[in-house]
Amino acid sequence: MSKEVPLEVVQLELLLSMEDLIAQGFETALRKVLQKLGGTVLFNRRLDGDPRFQRVAAVMVGPDFDAALVFLDSSGTGVHVEHSCHSDRMIAREAEKARDRIMANPAGERAAP
Numbered sequence: 001m002s003k004e005v006p007l008e009v010v011q012l013e014l015l016l017s018m019e020d021l022i023a024q025g026f027e028t029a030l031r032k033v034l035q036k037l038g039g040t041v042l043f044n045r046r047l048d049g050d051p052r053f054q055r056v057a058a059v060m061v062g063p064d065f066d067a068a069l070v071f072l073d074s075s076g077t078g079v080h081v082e083h084s085c086h087s088d089r090m091i092a093r094e095a096e097k098a099r100d101r102i103m104a105n106p107a108g109e110r111a112a113p
Contacts, residue, residue, distance in 0.1 A: 005083045006061070006062045006064065007062070008039070008062035009066060009068045009081060009083045012033060012034075012037060012039070012061055012070065013070075013079065013081035016030065016033050016070065017078070019033065021077055021079070022076060022077060026076070027044055027057070030059070034061070039060055039062075040060045040061075040102070041057055042059060042060055042067065042098040042099060042102070043057065043094075044057040045057075053073055053074060053080070054074050054076065055072040056069055056091060057072075058070075058084070058091070058094065058098055058099075060099050060102065065099060066083060067084035067085075067092070067098070067099040068081055068082065068083050068084060068095070069084060069087060069091060084096050
C-alpha cells in the first residue's frame, strides 16, 4: 500500500465537511458522499465513553478499495477521516478485516456456517 493518503480519502473528508450533518444525520450524509465517490460503508458504530468522538464508520473507497475511518465529533457537527493504514487504532485493523472479507466475497454471497 502507498504511504500517501489516497485522493478518495481526502475527497471523502472534504465532501463530508460540506454536508449538514445535523439536518441529514451522520449515516445519511456519509452514504450520500460515498455514493458520489463509489464507496461503501463497512460498519458504523457508536463510541461510548470517547470524549472526542461519538461515532465511527469504516468505509471502503477508491480503485484500490482503501479502508478509511470516519469519526463524528462529540458535537455531531464535524468529522475526522483517517486512512486505515496510517492509523494506529485497533478499529483500523477491524476496518481492514471487514474490507478484506468483502473483497474475498464480492458477490455478497454468504459463506455456509
